[in-house]
Amino acid sequence: MKQPKIQIPVHFHLVADLLMVKREVAMTPWLTPEQLAKTVLPEVNRIWSVAQIEWKLSGVSPATTRSEGRAEVTAYVLNAVRDSEGHSDPERVKKLLSLFALEKNDPKVAVNVYVVPYLGGTSQGHALPGRKLVLLGQWTDKPSRGKRPPEKCLLIENGPFRQGSFSRTVAHELGHVLGLKHPEPGAPPFHRLMGGNDPGNDLTDDEKNTARKTTAVLFGSPTRA
Numbered sequence: 001m002k003q004p005k006i007q008i009p010v011h012f013h014l015v016a017d018l019l020m021v022k023r024e025v026a027m028t029p030w031l032t033p034e035q036l037a038k039t040v041l042p043e044v045n046r047i048w049s050v051a052q053i054e055w056k057l058s059g060v061s062p063a064t065t066r067s068e069g070r071a072e073v074t075a076y077v078l079n080a081v082r083d084s085e086g087h088s089d090p091e092r093v094k095k096l097l098s099l100f101a102l103e104k105n106d107p108k109v110a111v112n113v114y115v116v117p118y119l120g121g122t123s124q125g126h127a128l129p130g131r132k133l134v135l136l137g138q139w140t141d142k143p144s145r146g147k148r149p150p151e152k153c154l155l156i157e158n159g160p161f162r163q164g165s166f167s168r169t170v171a172h173e174l175g176h177v178l179g180l181k182h183p184e185p186g187a188p189p190f191h192r193l194m195g196g197n198d199p200g201n202d203l204t205d206d207e208k209n210t211a212r213k214t215t216a217v218l219f220g221s222p223t224r225a
């Protein structure tokens with residue numbers, strides 16, 4: 001029997017006032033509300049359709065940052081690197097979040113996604129599941145593992161996973177919000193949205209069930225279509 005479709009509201013905040021320059025690349029914000037609505041969200045929903053979960057755009061807002069601490073946070077994020085075990089620096093997420101008026105969001109209503117120019121140190125996205133918050137960068141140096149200057153993320157990637165795309169990162173981080181974790185390195189099956197060796201866009205049956213159960217917990221009785 002086919003499970004009923006669950007809809008989850010998601011609100012995007014496009015941060016426009018963080019000037020970030022790395023290796024002479026001025027990472028100006030380029031992602032538009034039209035690209036989010038017409039390209040990114042359909043791709044995220046294509047990936048999540050196997051779980052009968054549909055992300056519904058509740059809004060796209062321009063977001064501004066507090067001027068207090070902005071220069072210090074920007075410099076910190078630009079210089080953030082992964083540690084010797086490959087973990088990204090959690091401080092940069094805390095610092096970035098301190099610049100936003102998060103108290104204006106009602107986490108009961110939607111998952112809030114903040115899109116900044118760059119997240120630092122080959123990182124493209126970060127989720128805070130408990131707060132229903134996601135941070136995303138629209139410029140990346142992950143494909144080159146930081147060896148080359150940052151470049152614009154691909155909006156979508158046709159065909160199998162090669163370097164990943166902004167849309168896949170959105171789908172991955174939303175997976176964390178719905179309680180999904182990274183698989184153990186080397187553990188099959190492969191081609192998974194949540195990572196592991198040889199990543200891709202797939203969700204396992206366990207992940208689909210966990211995501212649906214978490215949705216019920218996070219949003220009470222979810223909207224059904």
Ligand SMILES: [Zn+2]
Binds near residue numbers: 172176
């Ligand atoms: Zn992850």
